[in-house]
Amino acid sequence: HGAWTSKCYDGHKYVCLDDIEPSNCLVYSFGIENEISFEQAMAAMGCEVYGYDIGNTHVMKTNTNPKLHFKVAQIGSGGKSKQLMDLLQENGHANKSITYFKADIEGEEMPGIPIWIRSGALNNVKQLSFEFHSVERFARKYWAIIQDLYRMGFRIISYDPNFCTTMSENGFYEFFEIVFRKTEICNE
Numbered sequence: 300h301g302a303w304t305s306k307c308y309d310g311h312k313y314v315c316l317d318d319i320e321p322s323n324c325l326v327y328s329f330g331i332e333n334e335i336s337f338e339q340a341m342a343a344m345g346c347e348v349y350g351y352d353i354g355n356t357h358v359m360k361t362n363t364n365p366k367l368h369f370k371v372a373q374i375g376s377g378g379k380s381k382q383l384m385d386l387l388q389e390n391g392h393a394n395k396s397i398t399y400f401k402a403d404i405e406g407e408e409m410p411g412i413p414i415w416i417r418s419g420a421l422n423n424v425k426q427l428s429f430e431f432h433s434v435e436r437f438a439r440k441y442w443a444i445i446q447d448l449y450r451m452g453f454r455i456i457s458y459d460p461n462f463c464t465t466m467s468e469n470g471f472y473e474f475f476e477i478v479f480r481k482t483e484i485c486n487e
Contacts, residue, residue, distance in 0.1 A: 312337045313457040313478050318398050318425045321345025325395060327387075329374055330403035330430075333358050335367070337401065342366035346398065349390060353379075374404065374411055383411070383420040397424045406432040412444050416451065427453060427479040430461060453479035 324346035331350045338348045351372045359369040373380045387393045460472030
């Protein structure tokens with residue numbers, strides 16, 4: 300137990316491998332653009348991967364891997380955004396266990412997470428991975444989000460600055476990779 304995999308790409312992702320069961324592994328990934336090394340690695344481990352981006356990217360058009368399902372959609376709070384629960388229902392996954400949920404959606408995670416919590420879309424997720432943006436400016440809002448996730452049983456298992464970005468004038472990295480894992484611990 301406690302095995303990890305990671306590589307240093309822009310926006311690298313950490314995964315606790317204890318939750319990966321190839322015959323029962325479902326991954327949702329938002330914000331893929333043209334960099335799908337994470338999605339490919341998860342598919343190579345046997346996971347079914349549903350990847351989304353706001354544009355029909357080259358990798359979406361040329362994908363031949365049957366474990367990778369790419370679609371055009373935006374989640375978050377913008378006018379063209381779809382609700383996460385609607386996407387789960389469209390795929391028949393509203394009540395299925397989601398092994399890993401990744402969102403690197405350029406700041407839309409901050410208004411999106413409270414909506415996803417209220418809708419129940421994150422109830423069946425084992426691990427959550429986000430790239431938090433403009434952390435210094437929105438520290439209080441992110442802290443409230445972390446507290447809400449904590450009440451749902453999620454615990455931080457990895458928190459790292461994205462070293463592919465630069466520091467702010469105050470010496471803080473503006474982008475952080477953060478991974479939560481749901482525990483069986485009772486919340487008081």
